[in-house]
Amino acid sequence: MAWFTDRNCFLLAVTFYGLSTIYSVFLWRKGFRRDDWANYLLLAGGVALHTFAMLKRGLTLHSCPVNNLYEATTFLLWALGLASLVYALLPKFKFICAFAAPVLFTVGVFALMPSLDPPHGPKPEFSGALRSLHAATILQAYGAFGLAAVAAVMFLVQQHDLKFHKLRALLSFLPSIQRLEVITTRLVVVGFILLTIGLVAGSQLPRKDGASYFADAKVIWSALLWLIYLEMLVAHKFFGRPARRFALGVIVAFTFLLLTFGITNHFSVLHN
Amino acid sequence: MSVVVIGLSHRSAPVELRERFAFVESRIPDALQQLRDAGLITEGVVLSTCNRVEIYAATAFAPDDAFFARVKQFFIAHHAYDGKLGDELYTFAEPHSLQHLFKVAAGLDSMVIGETEIFGQLKKAYDLAFSHKHTGARLNKAFQRAFNVAKHIRTATNIQRGSVSVMSAAVELAEKIFSTLAEHEVLVIGAGETSEKTARALQSRGVKKITVTNRSPERAQTLAVELGAGAGTVPFEQWPEVFERIDIAVSSTAATSHILDRAKLEPLMRRRRNRPLLLIDIAVPRDIDPAVSELDNVYLYNVDDLKAIADEYLKLRHEELDRCNEIIAGKVAALLAANNHSAAGAS
Numbered sequence: 001m002a003w004f005t006d007r008n009c010f011l012l013a014v015t016f017y018g019l020s021t022i023y024s025v026f027l028w029r030k031g032f033r034r035d036d037w038a039n040y041l042l043l044a045g046g047v048a049l050h051t052f053a054m055l056k057r058g059l060t061l062h063s064c065p066v067n068n069l070y071e072a073t074t075f076l077l078w079a080l081g082l083a084s085l086v087y088a089l090l091p092k093f094k095f096i097c098a099f100a101a102p103v104l105f106t107v108g109v110f111a112l113m114p115s116l117d118p119p120h121g122p123k124p125e126f127s128g129a130l131r132s133l134h135a136a137t138i139l140q141a142y143g144a145f146g147l148a149a150v151a152a153v154m155f156l157v158q159q160h161d162l163k164f165h166k167l168r169a170l171l172s173f174l175p176s177i178q179r180l181e182v183i184t185t186r187l188v189v190v191g192f193i194l195l196t197i198g199l200v201a202g203s204q205l206p207r208k209d210g211a212s213y214f215a216d217a218k219v220i221w222s223a224l225l226w227l228i229y230l231e232m233l234v235a236h237k238f239f240g241r242p243a244r245r246f247a248l249g250v251i252v253a254f255t256f257l258l259l260t261f262g263i264t265n266h267f268s269v270l271h272n
Numbered sequence: 273m274s275v276v277v278i279g280l281s282h283r284s285a286p287v288e289l290r291e292r293f294a295f296v297e298s299r300i301p302d303a304l305q306q307l308r309d310a311g312l313i314t315e316g317v318v319l320s321t322c323n324r325v326e327i328y329a330a331t332a333f334a335p336d337d338a339f340f341a342r343v344k345q346f347f348i349a350h351h352a353y354d355g356k357l358g359d360e361l362y363t364f365a366e367p368h369s370l371q372h373l374f375k376v377a378a379g380l381d382s383m384v385i386g387e388t389e390i391f392g393q394l395k396k397a398y399d400l401a402f403s404h405k406h407t408g409a410r411l412n413k414a415f416q417r418a419f420n421v422a423k424h425i426r427t428a429t430n431i432q433r434g435s436v437s438v439m440s441a442a443v444e445l446a447e448k449i450f451s452t453l454a455e456h457e458v459l460v461i462g463a464g465e466t467s468e469k470t471a472r473a474l475q476s477r478g479v480k481k482i483t484v485t486n487r488s489p490e491r492a493q494t495l496a497v498e499l500g501a502g503a504g505t506v507p508f509e510q511w512p513e514v515f516e517r518i519d520i521a522v523s524s525t526a527a528t529s530h531i532l533d534r535a536k537l538e539p540l541m542r543r544r545r546n547r548p549l550l551l552i553d554i555a556v557p558r559d560i561d562p563a564v565s566e567l568d569n570v571y572l573y574n575v576d577d578l579k580a581i582a583d584e585y586l587k588l589r590h591e592e593l594d595r596c597n598e599i600i601a602g603k604v605a606a607l608l609a610a611n612n613h614s615a616a617g618a619s
Contacts, residue, residue, distance in 0.1 A: 162448060165577050167584045170444055179451040240545035242568035
């Protein structure tokens with residue numbers, strides 16, 4: 001049982017995400033024609049192991065496991081995986097798992113890099129209810145943005161197939177594009193609200209002397225993200241930005257988030 | 273005792289002959305009684321639809337040529353037919369008779385493969401025979417099994433999947449774009465028969481509001497009345513004005529040039545705040561300039577696109593036939609084995 005550490009447990013979860021990704025490729029190639037539970041079960045297995053890994057780490061630390069980049073990334077992925085499983089229960093949404101699995105797998109492999117998970121000191125650096133609230137809401141916001149990006153990919157696939165008269169659009173068990181648009185928008189709204197709460201909670205945290213909250217690289221980056229998502233929501237909801245451009249924006253924004261999430265931590269005084 | 277089939281269908285006989293041999297529903301119990309009184313059969317069911325007239329029977333006779341010749345004779349005499357009859361009338365003995373019954377129940381022998389109407393018709397025919405006590409253990413078992421197999425095929429294969437008509441393909445497309453059709457208004461441009469059929473197909477799937485426009489306002493009004501509550505009209509010159517509120521437009525006018533082009537639609541889309549718009553152009557020559565599909569959120573399908581969808585679905589159904597036949601062969605073998613087993617037990 002010594003092998004069954006939280007990291008190895010997460011490794012197993014990522015293996016499940018990998019299997020789900022491989023299965024998703026087959027589903028994609030078959031045009032999502034059959035209502036399939038196999039992929040859901042694979043992803044559910046991964047999320048269960050993922051939850052166990054986080055629980056193990058949390059119990060060891062006696063706090064929410066969001067103290068370093070590994071923990072933050074696994075928390076983000078957990079939020080994304082869990083939300084995917086919940087959304088997959090909606091009619092015709094089961095295939096969201098096939099779209100979420102590649103994200104969970106690739107980012108999961110990235111999170112497993114040892115340098116992202118340095119050993120903790122005798123006490124976790126990150127403790128306290130407000131800090132946990134700050135980290136958890138922001139990471140859940142990223143999870144919601146991730147799932148919005150997944151729904152946006154589904155939207156673009158369906159929209160392209162319908163626009164170019166591909167029979168796959170009718171044969172696949174995917175939701176209507178209007179429904180996908182609504183889900184994407186709602187997830188962005190949820191993520192935006194969570195991000196706002198997280199940023200406000202962060203501003204209330206005690207800081208080292210001389211450290212400015214609004215001059216911190218991570219805070220500036222988060223504020224930039226906040227503005228990007230705000231602009232997208234306002235343009236789409238109030239100025240009639242076409243759904244395709246909105247979906248593309250959601251995907252680009254989340255890709256930017258994933259690619260820069262780790263880097264900004266290195267330049268942040270408050271987060272190091 | 274074995275199950276036999278004798279009859280004619282769209283595959284073997286033209287409509288004139290099918291009409292000639294059709295049974296009037298009220299006379300079916302009498303016809304079955306005559307067959308039983310003649311000692312030819314012990315149980316029987318008559319299926320009479322526009323595409324087939326068939327007698328399913330259980331008989332103690334060996335199902336050889338002599339037996340079938342006698343039943344054929346009854347068939348011809350009952351309808352007082354004095355013309356020539358060749359291969360139009362077919363006969364099946366076990367196991368082909370059971371395979372045929374199962375195929376008919378599953379819609380595999382129908383004109384449009386996989387259609388479900390025949391299932392209801394077969395059930396009705398069986399119920400009629402059952403209520404007049406013309407069925408017994410053999411046919412009851414065979415028909416119950418046929419209904420179960422048909423249901424199984426429906427769920428386990430893609431034989432009934434998809435739209436095989438232009439109108440239903442249009443409706444299916446609408447359902448892939450919009451979450452629910454009940455909340456969306458439809459504009460019907462041109463009050464012809466095809467428009468009416470498409471509008472009715474959309475209504476059957478939940479569309480509540482329809483606006484009809486036509487060069488002749490009287491025809492628009494007539495169609496609106498026929499479509500019932502929720503249908504209204506708009507003068508032909510004013511139809512672009514309703515584009516702001518509608519989400520689906522079905523166009524089928526006799527215009528010789530495009531009545532809607534990109535230049536006309538672009539400002540309308542801005543006024544619609546880029547909500548998705550499904551344009552169904554079933555007119556020949558086409559009413560809508562294909563260039564409009566370059567606009568964001570505009571989905572344009574013409575009659576050829578819809579026909580291609582229907583044809584593809586039909587092709588897919590044909591591809592499923594082998595799987596269905598495999599299922600049927602297994603189920604027939606199981607039924608015959610069970611019958612043999614119970615016959616052996618009885619002796």
